[in-house]
Amino acid sequence: MRFEQFKQGHLRVFVSRQELSVHDVRPETLAVGKGQALLRNLLEEAESNYGFQAVGTLEFFVTFFPNDGMLVDVRREGTVPEETFEEFDQVEIRMTVDIVHHVLYQLDNFEDVIQASHGLRRHMDQTETGGTLYLFEGTYYLYFQEQMKQSVERTVTTILSEYGQPSPKSPLVMAEYGQTIMAEQAVSTLATTFSQ
Structure with missing residues (x-):
């Protein structure tokens, strides 16, 4: 995964075709099972390496390129509360998936x-x-x-x-x-x- 952070609360991640293949992730499986595991890994890595906090509402804009991989644009709505209680905090995820053939x-x-x-x-x-x-x-x-x-x-x-x-x-x-x-x-x- 190649991470690019644009600003606080917004990052982009490119996942190569090889990584998708290893995790057995396709557009139709992104929201379940292995797809969810891949997104969870992505958020964990973003938090540990870039300080991106997965709290509140997260908008995922996913663009699949059949021969290259996928680009994930993650935006967090609102600001991070001063105090967060991890075991009680819930993250709402909204996802838009687009498959690009051109x-x-x-x-x-x-x-x-x-x-x-x-x-x-x-x-x-x-x-x-x-x-x-x-x-x-x-x-x-x-x-x-x-x-x-x-x-x-x-x-x-x-x-x-x-x-x-x-x-x-x-x-x-x-x-x-x-x-x-x-x-x-x-x-x-x-x-x-x-x-x-």
Whole structure:
């Protein structure tokens, strides 16, 4: 698990596909049995390593990426009471689960986009759009709107994982508020323009 704490009462955790496999957790089993055990471990680790207190009402926003893992966004409502009595405190958990079938990766700089494009180029004939490139809030995003064959998607996400990370942001936000740098065939265009 990779933890990122944004501020008090809010953290994000990325759980890899391998970790989900080890714990035998799938979207449909997240709220029961092994899924609950994984979330409990996540909260215990967040408390011991980051001081995140699991009290009151916790909102879990879970985004599953079939070929990568899942992103868990945890927000605590309200403030932590000055005195907590662990044996009496109850935690209310609300959970929203989303399964993302498109591919949207965040890449921190343009050099990473170029390098990823060189790795992806030979696989673009197996995609419909060849990739869309957005710039949003100073970060680059490569987006494939279509649902690809599983083997192609696995290859594409493996290559993209070397240069960036899956993004839970909505592509609609990119299209509405971001800058569209290349609407289609972004990978081939970049690989050709910036030859190695």
